[in-house]
Amino acid sequence: MKRIYVNEKWCLGCHLCEYECAFANSGLTDIVKALKGKPIHPRITVEDCGEIHFAVNCRHCTDAVCVRSCISGALSKGEDGVVRIDKEKCVGCLTCVLVCPYGAVMPAPDGHAAMKCQLCTDNLMGEPNCVRHCPNNAIVFEERTGEGV
Amino acid sequence: MNMFIYPEYEVVRDENKCIACRVCERQCANEVHRFDPDTGRMIADSEKCVNCHRCVCLCPTHALKIVKSDDTYKRNANWDNQTINEVYKQANSGGVLLSSMGNPKPYPVFWDKMLINASQVTNPPIDPLREPMETQLYLGKRTAKIERDEKGKLKNTLAPQLKLNVPILFSAMSYGSISYNAHESLARAAEELGTYYNTGEGGLHKDFYKYGKNTIVQVASGRFGVFEGYLESAAAIEIKMGQGAKPGIGGHLPGAKISADVSETRMIPQGVDAISPAPHHDIYSIEDLRQLVYSLKEATAYKKPVIVKIAAVHNIAAIASGIARSGADVIAIDGYRGGTGAAPTRIRDNVGIPIELALAEVDQRLRDEGIRDDVSILVGGSIRSSADVVKAIALGADACYIGTAALLALGCHLCRTCHAGKCNWGIATQRPDLVKRLNPDLGYKRLVNLVTAWNHEIQEMMGGMGINSIEALRGNRLMLRGLGLNEAELKILGIKYAGESM
Ligand code: SF4
Ligand code: SF4
Ligand code: SF4
Ligand code: SF4
Numbered sequence: 001m002k003r004i005y006v007n008e009k010w011c012l013g014c015h016l017c018e019y020e021c022a023f024a025n026s027g028l029t030d031i032v033k034a035l036k037g038k039p040i041h042p043r044i045t046v047e048d049c050g051e052i053h054f055a056v057n058c059r060h061c062t063d064a065v066c067v068r069s070c071i072s073g074a075l076s077k078g079e080d081g082v083v084r085i086d087k088e089k090c091v092g093c094l095t096c097v098l099v100c101p102y103g104a105v106m107p108a109p110d111g112h113a114a115m116k117c118q119l120c121t122d123n124l125m126g127e128p129n130c131v132r133h134c135p136n137n138a139i140v141f142e143e144r145t146g147e148g149v
Numbered sequence: 150m151n152m153f154i155y156p157e158y159e160v161v162r163d164e165n166k167c168i169a170c171r172v173c174e175r176q177c178a179n180e181v182h183r184f185d186p187d188t189g190r191m192i193a194d195s196e197k198c199v200n201c202h203r204c205v206c207l208c209p210t211h212a213l214k215i216v217k218s219d220d221t222y223k224r225n226a227n228w229d230n231q232t233i234n235e236v237y238k239q240a241n242s243g244g245v246l247l248s249s250m251g252n253p254k255p256y257p258v259f260w261d262k263m264l265i266n267a268s269q270v271t272n273p274p275i276d277p278l279r280e281p282m283e284t285q286l287y288l289g290k291r292t293a294k295i296e297r298d299e300k301g302k303l304k305n306t307l308a309p310q311l312k313l314n315v316p317i318l319f320s321a322m323s324y325g326s327i328s329y330n331a332h333e334s335l336a337r338a339a340e341e342l343g344t345y346y347n348t349g350e351g352g353l354h355k356d357f358y359k360y361g362k363n364t365i366v367q368v369a370s371g372r373f374g375v376f377e378g379y380l381e382s383a384a385a386i387e388i389k390m391g392q393g394a395k396p397g398i399g400g401h402l403p404g405a406k407i408s409a410d411v412s413e414t415r416m417i418p419q420g421v422d423a424i425s426p427a428p429h430h431d432i433y434s435i436e437d438l439r440q441l442v443y444s445l446k447e448a449t450a451y452k453k454p455v456i457v458k459i460a461a462v463h464n465i466a467a468i469a470s471g472i473a474r475s476g477a478d479v480i481a482i483d484g485y486r487g488g489t490g491a492a493p494t495r496i497r498d499n500v501g502i503p504i505e506l507a508l509a510e511v512d513q514r515l516r517d518e519g520i521r522d523d524v525s526i527l528v529g530g531s532i533r534s535s536a537d538v539v540k541a542i543a544l545g546a547d548a549c550y551i552g553t554a555a556l557l558a559l560g561c562h563l564c565r566t567c568h569a570g571k572c573n574w575g576i577a578t579q580r581p582d583l584v585k586r587l588n589p590d591l592g593y594k595r596l597v598n599l600v601t602a603w604n605h606e607i608q609e610m611m612g613g614m615g616i617n618s619i620e621a622l623r624g625n626r627l628m629l630r631g632l633g634l635n636e637a638e639l640k641i642l643g644i645k646y647a648g649e650s651m
Contacts, residue, residue, distance in 0.1 A: 010588045012176070019170045019209050032210050035168040051582055135207060136588045 001081030013053030314343030323349030326490030334592030393487030396460030461507035484530025512545025
């Protein structure tokens with residue numbers, strides 16, 4: 001499947017991806033209206049330590065520990081390989097938040113459920129908006145073979 | 150105390166659009182933008198802004214623009230704001246004014262005063278999409294003698310040639326003045342396009358020897374990084390006698406830019422200033438130049454063409470004639486608008502002559518003397534578009550060097566502060582966090598796109614003229630007409646006025 005891969009070498013730590021993610025998942029079509037004067041809740045996180053930067057979001061693991069540990073069956077792996085969360089089924093226990101080794105699941109701002117990257121299949125963008133706006137190819141959306149995830 | 154000088158450009162932020170993401174703050178190496186936690190708003194210090202447009206391009210909401218300040222001294226056609234400010238700056242500092250990139254002054258651009266011909270009725274245009282249109286060419290001496298060996302077979306007496314798929318090469322930009330990633334982008338693009346990039350005078354980084362067959366290595370007055378392996382690795386060797394941006398003066402790369410890698414490549418101690426003397430200390434005549442040309446040929450078994458690069462100056466035709474007789478295979482002429490990583494402002498803006506006039510003079514002189522075929526002519530110094538390339542070739546050039554246009558493709562916004570070493574686009578800098586901003590995977594593709602697009606346009610223009618090969622366009626000045634030129638200019642350019650018939 002096509003996944004988002006990180007080219008840490010080229011990440012500038014500009015954090016644009018976080019804002020583009022928050023915009024993509026806002027449901028709005030105007031970025032200013034979506035983000036101005038509000039705290040953002042991106043599903044991608046840029047880790048910074050001195051000169052090292054990289055962006056982390058869901059790896060859509062082949063054998064996803066979040067899916068295995070979800071107590072209500074809210075998390076599932078689709079035919080397309082995308083790990084999705086069903087907000088209606090989620091009871092907000094946040095077990096997935098604890099078990100994800102990448103810290104890629106986070107509590108949703110309403111506090112009642114978890115949220116995670118679904119590769120922009122669940123919004124108007126159609127393809128990962130973070131990747132589309134990364135200025136330096138530090139994150140790419142591509143098919144890679146022989147990659148054990 | 151220093152005299153306060155109002156900034157030339159102001160950073161304007163549309164508060165209605167700014168979402169305080171702080172991307173601009175993180176991306177500006179000049180520390181112009183700052184987040185004010187008390188108001189939750191962004192603040193800008195325009196005084197530090199160099200107008201590189203990095204923040205403008207990366208702002209996700211397009212909330213930023215940079216405008217020319219309308220602050221003005223009392224209007225004065227003789228003493229304009231900039232002239233006055235430069236006096237203040239020098240009174241403040243006591244120093245020579247430094248700048249970079251090409252001469253920005255409003256001198257006439259002769260490319261824009263020449264028009265290209267097209268066929269109508271009597272000679273049909275050619276459609277490059279349907280018929281072959283040759284942009285491949287060779288650089289080098291074309292004077293082969295007919296000689297036979299003992300068995301009577303023809304000997305190959307043709308001097309070594311450089312094969313180009315497009316009439317465009319990337320001009321000399323040294324590692325040190327530009328970054329590792331910029332060099333990698335140029336090298337990979339040259340390889341893909343079937344043309345050449347030029348190391349400039351800073352030596353060749355060990356990682357880039359693999360691009361040798363698309364590399365022209367330079368031997369300049371500082372002789373940085375020159376050794377046998379360097380000469381061996383390249384497709385051609387260029388002796389740099391001068392540079393259009395700063396004819397008659399040398400170079401000075403400050404010690405701060407001599408990183409471990411740059412020092413290894415240049416073969417000089419780390420942190421020590423790299424000085425290129427104004428002259429080559431072993432060249433004071435054409436005879437001396439000839440010695441260096443032949444030393445380099447001898448060192449490389451006469452397998453590689455030798456290029457001699459000079460700045461366009463007043464006696465260019467006579468100098469070029471001398472070079473053509475020195476054994477050089479190619480003469481590269483750099484016009485006064487050529488770029489640089491650093492030059493004294495007064496030199497950049499006042500020394501040298503336009504490449505258009507220099508080229509026309511040199512081509513004519515070499516033809517008159519019957520030695521035009523002894524050398525190819527390369528020109529650079531502000532070739533801005535495919536139309537400039539076509540006009541240059543019609544004036545007599547074999548191919549064009551592009552430097553500034555290539556850097557623009559890589560992201561440069563011509564802020565002309567390369568000499569400060571803090572290029573926000575990762576080009577003219579050695580700071581690792583900034584160099585990283587130019588990902589060569591993206592950079593080389595943009596260069597390939599640019600040259601491919603130009604080549605298509607060149608083919609279209611050639612087709613329009615009914616010409617199907619670059620060779621047939623070269624020196625074909627009847628394909629050009631002047632507009633807004635005086636008698637002297639028309640005479641030097643060797644072209645007729647628009648409306649004049651064959
Ligand atoms: S947008 Fe790209 S370069 Fe910027 S922080 Fe995200 S991954 Fe890194
Ligand atoms: S949320 Fe974490 S565990 Fe689940 S698929 Fe994504 S990366 Fe794997
Ligand atoms: S990048 Fe644009 S939106 Fe973000 S803080 Fe700067 S001006 Fe505001
Ligand atoms: S120096 Fe460049 S990045 Fe900084 S504020 Fe000015 S235009 Fe923006």
